[in-house]
Amino acid sequence: MADENNPNGGNGSSNGGSNIKNGKVGLVERVTTGVKEDIHALKTDIPAKAKEQIEGLKDPTKTQVYTSIFRHKHDDTPRNRALGVLSNVFLHLHPAKINRDAVRYSYTWGMGGITFYLFIILTYTGVLLMFYYHPSKVQAFRDVLYLEHDVPFGKILRNMHRWAAHLMVIGVWLHMFRVFLTGSYKKPREFNWNIGVLLLVFTLLLSFTGYLLPDDQLGFWAVTVGTNMARATPLLGHEGPFGSMLGMTPYNDVRFGLLGGSIVDANALLRSYIWHCIGIPIVASVLMIVHFWRVRKDGGISGPAPVMLEAEADKPRRGPKAAGE
Numbered sequence: 001m002a003d004e005n006n007p008n009g010g011n012g013s014s015n016g017g018s019n020i021k022n023g024k025v026g027l028v029e030r031v032t033t034g035v036k037e038d039i040h041a042l043k044t045d046i047p048a049k050a051k052e053q054i055e056g057l058k059d060p061t062k063t064q065v066y067t068s069i070f071r072h073k074h075d076d077t078p079r080n081r082a083l084g085v086l087s088n089v090f091l092h093l094h095p096a097k098i099n100r101d102a103v104r105y106s107y108t109w110g111m112g113g114i115t116f117y118l119f120i121i122l123t124y125t126g127v128l129l130m131f132y133y134h135p136s137k138v139q140a141f142r143d144v145l146y147l148e149h150d151v152p153f154g155k156i157l158r159n160m161h162r163w164a165a166h167l168m169v170i171g172v173w174l175h176m177f178r179v180f181l182t183g184s185y186k187k188p189r190e191f192n193w194n195i196g197v198l199l200l201v202f203t204l205l206l207s208f209t210g211y212l213l214p215d216d217q218l219g220f221w222a223v224t225v226g227t228n229m230a231r232a233t234p235l236l237g238h239e240g241p242f243g244s245m246l247g248m249t250p251y252n253d254v255r256f257g258l259l260g261g262s263i264v265d266a267n268a269l270l271r272s273y274i275w276h277c278i279g280i281p282i283v284a285s286v287l288m289i290v291h292f293w294r295v296r297k298d299g300g301i302s303g304p305a306p307v308m309l310e311a312e313a314d315k316p317r318r319g320p321k322a323a324g325e
């Protein structure tokens with residue numbers, strides 16, 4: 001602060017003026033002025049900050065924390081809404097703009113999304129089940145009984161996993177059926193259809209490998225029948241066409257590889273477990289990433305030609321283009 005009594009600007013060490021002669025007085029005055037300024041600032045700053053915080057409680061989107069995470073409003077202009085999507089790591093996985101008619105449930109049945117959602121549920125409940133399950137002949141079935149009767153929420157956990165698995169198989173078939181009915185397998189989506197076929201196979205394999213894990217009669221016989229069919233695989237099964245010519249026997253063919261032996265036993269249980277919990281989910285996840293990426297690269301979900309609703313026909317257009325018109 002400038003010292004009014006000091007022609008040299010209040011510098012106690014300079015010559016002339018009453019304060020200058022006595023350096024102590026100048027210092028005290030400056031400290032007092034500084035303290036006064038601080039008190040004044042506190043008096044104005046604290047209420048201002050308090051006001052800001054109260055406003056923040058009323059509307060969290062105005063707080064500094066919120067705006068540091070979300071840089072753009074999502075509801076004012078189409079450009080801002082697009083930026084809101086593009087600048088968020090999770091939202092940017094979706095396209096900023098889509099053909100509204102292509103995402104109608106009446107068109108997609110929502111089946112691809114539901115199938116994916118079920119896969120997420122299966123992964124989550126599956127990891128929790130792994131905390132209680134041991135893939136050994138001695139313990140597997142006991143663990144299932146333990147889950148059913150003793151583990152808190154064990155029964156619902158196991159059933160969520162089972163039902164989600166059944167629904168995923170139904171969902172993937174329905175999704176494929178809708179893609180077929182809407183002709184969405186045609187150019188340029190042939191590649192994605194093929195990725196889809198692989199996803200179907202891996203979904204069924206997930207289901208099949210999970211079947212053996214409870215080590216009950218149902219699973220044991222289902223896997224016995226299923227793997228017996230592998231005997232007849234062309235070239236790779238010992239009963240299949242050309243199998244014996246290639247030297248296939250019950251002890252070295254594809255069935256032997258699947259079971260880790262010639263009968264459904266401890267090795268088969270362990271192999272099922274590893275395929276079910278690690279191998280197949282990883283491959284299926286990678287395929288799903290490719291599948292979703294391809295949907296965007298192929299121009300989004302196929303969809304019917306965009307139409308304008310009757311109610312919208314007379315409405316003025318929004319956005320910068322409308323202003324320039």
Ligand code: HEM
Pocket residue numbers: 108109110111112113115116119172175176179182184185189192193194195196197199200203288291295300301302303
């Ligand atoms: C784990 C299995 C699968 C998941 C999670 C999945 C997920 C999705 C999702 C979310 C979409 C966006 C459109 C929609 O929801 O309908 C989609 C599109 C598509 N899917 Fe799948 N899908 C799976 C299996 C399949 C199968 C088995 C096929 C066919 C054999 C297939 C072929 C396609 C095709 C061609 C599209 C593009 C459709 C269009 O543009 O209209 N998908 N998928």
